[in-house]
Amino acid sequence: MKGPITIAGATFLILGDQLASAADELRSEPLYVLRHSTAHLLAAAVTQLWPGTKYAIGPPVENGFYYDFLLPEPVGEADLRRIEKKMEELVRRNLPYEQVVLSRKQAIERFRALGQDFKLEILAGEAAAEQEISCYATGEFFDLCRGPHVDSTRRLANFKLTKVSGAYWRGEEKNAQLTRIYGTAWPDRESLDDYLRALAEAEKRDHKRLGPQLKLFRLDERTGQGMVIWLPHGATVRRELERWIVDEELARSYQHVVTPVVAKLDLFRQSGHYQKFQETMFPPMRTPEGEELELRPMNCPHHILVYEAEPRSYRDLPLRIAEIGNMYRWEKSGELMGMIRVRSIALNDAHIFCTPDQLQEELRGAIELAQYFMRTLGVQIHRYRLSIRDDQAAKWVGADEQWRHAESALAEALDASGERYEVGRGEAAFYGPKLDFQILDAQRREFTNNTVQVDFQLPLRFGLEYIAPDGSRQTPIMVHRGALGALERFTAYLIEHYAGAFPTWLAPVQVGVLPITDAHVPYAQQVAERLRRERLRVEVDARPERVGKKIAEGRNRRLPYLAVVGEREAESGSVQIRDRAGEQSSEELEAFVERVASEVRQKRL
């Protein structure tokens, strides 16, 4: 399951096993060694504090490390301080990290004597082939480990334990749940402090904090979990995005449709969603008349019905059916997160029905459109991932040949785009491989923002056809593609990306007009009216407050422009403009109107 694989003549590094299976060069990186050794230090402290603890694995990860334990009693965040103290004590004792190479038999005996069942499992599993078993001893702590490590615990000074969570042994839900303790570790005090400071900064851009603060959205338990209330400001941002998306798609020969969020359950039986995706679907509704209705988890079946609305000829293809489609997924309660992971989802969705000859170009077009959207918004795709099957056949539907065809088609389209990408085995959709556009949130957690998928299955399940030039009936290929992604997740991402300071064209309020005294309110209203005639979004702050306060608040609200108007401006028909950078300028009202209107037209960043 590890190592490079080859698709369509190109070779890719497999992701998904994180650093735990890192290549040998990576294992010797100084920072990797430091964090890996700190993980051992953590385990040494924990096993001293809680004798009888069984330790599982403890790899370095981005910014730090963790170690998984089966503890004799529950351990929580309140215990972290105590564990850190013990770690510091071990650091002061200047304990060496000593490599001990044992024969397979000796190793098994040793870990059996220690009662370390997880290590025995590893010896019987992934380390089964090795005859010489590398172990490391640090004081009384003894671990199965390839190393390398630092020479002594005294090299480890700049660490901090950060959180406790549950984690399943070998990452499988049916296995025992272990206690995972996370920490961060750095070569020097400054790097540690910088990292902790950056975390605190990231919290300030957190969409869960900024969203309610800027009145963009709220979540209320009375709507049910994962159901977003888009407040007027957030709805404005979303509406601007939607208008833009629809315009751009219409310009690329997409046809927009509107379809309902509820359908008979049989529709999802036919599509296969109910068989393969059921645990992510809301339970069916049973009507008094005995009908079974289902909230749709995806829009594809409805778009297939659009395709079927009339007989199709090859001349109709490619047929690009688009919708900003609402769908509902029953995500488990613990999986929900702010607006990034929700249960009511509005996807910038489309299904392209095409011939095999057209597939390449359609995939490229879908990739380019997504990139155009991202470029215009000044956001960056963190990485591209080609998600393919793994060898657990039960998870996937369709013939091998079609999967291979689909995988190579995506790989070729990606190659043509010139983007570097990685391969995610086992990350495919149940009906076909996909290309995932990955983004990072403020805390550098990775999410899939958008996908482009090739699908041979659904057209077959629905018996879709088109008449080919020779008069024969052929099955079209379906491309499922997002471009912007889900509006909830993407808006959350934008809030964090811009730290709430949306580009003017997206800003819920673009200009705040601030009269200096009551006497200037009529002129302020005039200015606002003029701006509104250009379809700009304006607010007049007519409260009897000092202009300094109005400015402070306008800045807190991240308004792109504040127009201060007083005696001078009213007389000369001008505005005193203050932008978000704090730059001030006096401008003729007409010049300002044109400047902002043009900035909005150009969607300037």
Place this chain on the structure above:
RNA sequence: GCCCACGUAGCUCAGUCGGUAGAGCACUUCCUUGGUAAGGAAGAGGUCUCGGGUUCGAAUCCCGACGUGGGCUCCA
């Protein structure tokens, strides 16, 4: 769903050993009409998430439910 936390005014948060509720901002009213980052005063606002329990007495301790956060699993 699972593990670990958390839940006090609209928001951010204090609240000691169990003794009956506090601040700042926001809101309302009054004063102030002030030219570029927060004027002054007063007022109103609470079933301390909900339900049980322990106790003479619970925001505080215990149990459960609900919700939120960080992870795990899953995923756009």
